[in-house]
Amino acid sequence: MGYDTVGNRIAESNSPTPSGVQRTGAQSTDTGRREFLYASNSNWLLAATQSSDDPSVSARPLRDAWFYHRTGVPLAQLQRQASAAASNRRTVYNSDKRPVAVYDNDRLVARYHYNTLGERIAKTVFFAQASLMPIAFTREPADGATTYSLYRDQRLAAETDGLGHITAHYIYLYGKPVAKI
Numbered sequence: 026m027g028y029d030t031v032g033n034r035i036a037e038s039n040s041p042t043p044s045g046v047q048r049t050g051a052q053s054t055d056t057g058r059r060e061f062l063y064a065s066n067s068n069w070l071l072a073a074t075q076s077s078d079d080p081s082v083s084a085r086p087l088r089d090a091w092f093y094h095r096t097g098v099p100l101a102q103l104q105r106q107a108s109a110a111a112s113n114r115r116t117v118y119n120s121d122k123r124p125v126a127v128y129d130n131d132r133l134v135a136r137y138h139y140n141t142l143g144e145r146i147a148k149t150v151f152f153a154q155a156s157l158m159p160i161a162f163t164r165e166p167a168d169g170a171t172t173y174s175l176y177r178d179q180r181l182a183a184e185t186d187g188l189g190h191i192t193a194h195y196i197y198l199y200g201k202p203v204a205k206i
Contacts, residue, residue, distance in 0.1 A: 032068075033061065035060065035063075036058060036059065038058045059073055059074065060074045060076070069093055071090065071091055072088075072089065073090075075088040088104070091103075099116060101113065102116070114127065114129050116128075121143060123145075134150070136148070136151075136169075144174065144176050146173060147174070148174075149171040150170050151168055151169040152168070170187060171187040173186075173189075180200075181195050193205055194206045
């Protein structure tokens with residue numbers, strides 16, 4: 026990894042996995058070098074490029090690009106997936122600069138709701154439309170799954186599913202989160 030003078034990551038290399046070593050988790054299987062481009066004198070990430078370990082390939086194709094409002098709020102992210110199909114990810118923000126919706130190629134992916142204190146109280150993730158949609162007899166909306174966040178003293182205390190069943194509890198010690206149960 027390489028960093029610039031203000032601490033922004035400007036490069037990373039993914040080397041092939043040595044024999045006898047197994048990759049685990051969500052690590053990338055891509056090999057090569059990624060470079061990150063920032064706006065001058067800021068931490069606004071503008072683009073990421075990907076190069077290959079193959080010496081016959083000299084091009085550094087654009088992998089990701091970001092666009093910002095003049096106030097610094099990110100407006101859109103363009104991505105090129107591993108399948109080489111371009112993707113346009115756009116985030117919509119409210120007047121308090123909090124994300125309220127995420128679109129992927131003009132398809133609504135997620136929607137967020139906040140209370141008057143600015144705490145996120147609900148997140149709905151929308152599924153890709155399939156040609157055949159399974160029918161479920163629940164109170165959960167057919168087009169997405171909603172998670173609700175519950176707070177105590179401005180700290181996330183629990184999360185529930187769309188039916189109100191608690192799915193996670195958060196434990197704090199001296200004001201710092203230490204566990205998710």
